[in-house]
Amino acid sequence: METVKMEKSKTAEFINSIKENKTKIFTTIGFILAAILFVLFVYVRIQSINNDASDKLDTASQLIATGNMEQGMLIIDNLMKNYSNTPSAYRAMIMKASNLMYEKKYDQAEAILKNFIANAKPEIVRPNAYPLLITLYEDSNNKAKAVSASKEFLEKYGNNYLAVSVGKNLERLERTETTETKEK
Secondary structure, X not given: OHHHHHHHHHHHHHHHHHHHOHHHHHHHHHHHHHHHHHHHHHHHHHHHHHHHHHHHHHHHHHHHHOOOHHHHHHHHHHHHHHOOOOHHHHHHHHHHHHHXXXXXXXXXXXXXXXXXXXXXXXXXXXXXXXXXXXXXXXXXXXXXXXXXXXXXXXXXXOOOXXXXXXXXXXXXXXXXXXXXXXXX
């Protein structure tokens, strides 16, 4: 019987402390709920932007694959402009640079790739532009820049999964550069 009275008194004490501090308690609960809703809103918004960008990139890829190059490139330009820091925008930059290289517009392609290397976030995606930049220099007969870009890549990202490929390509470039020098 006494334990029941003690439990009732503890319960009454607890209820009284809630009544006395209800403003603080409800303010804290309200703040926590508001913070949760804000974080949820931001997360959903970011995901929505990434999904929109991904859908646009998919549409552009399909248009290019079916021969509508001009329309596809317009979507890619729009994607790069309006969704600049999304994974899809970075992929669009690579596609745009590849297309410009195909059209032999090396200066424009180089500018896009250098922008990618300098500004892509997170930094872990930056190495993905180097192989295309190296190929651009090779295609434009600028082997010295290709060698320089390869060495820069290996210095910065020697542990990257692309390092072996870039290293082998660098060896090939240096061999051909040596052969060309001997022939002259």
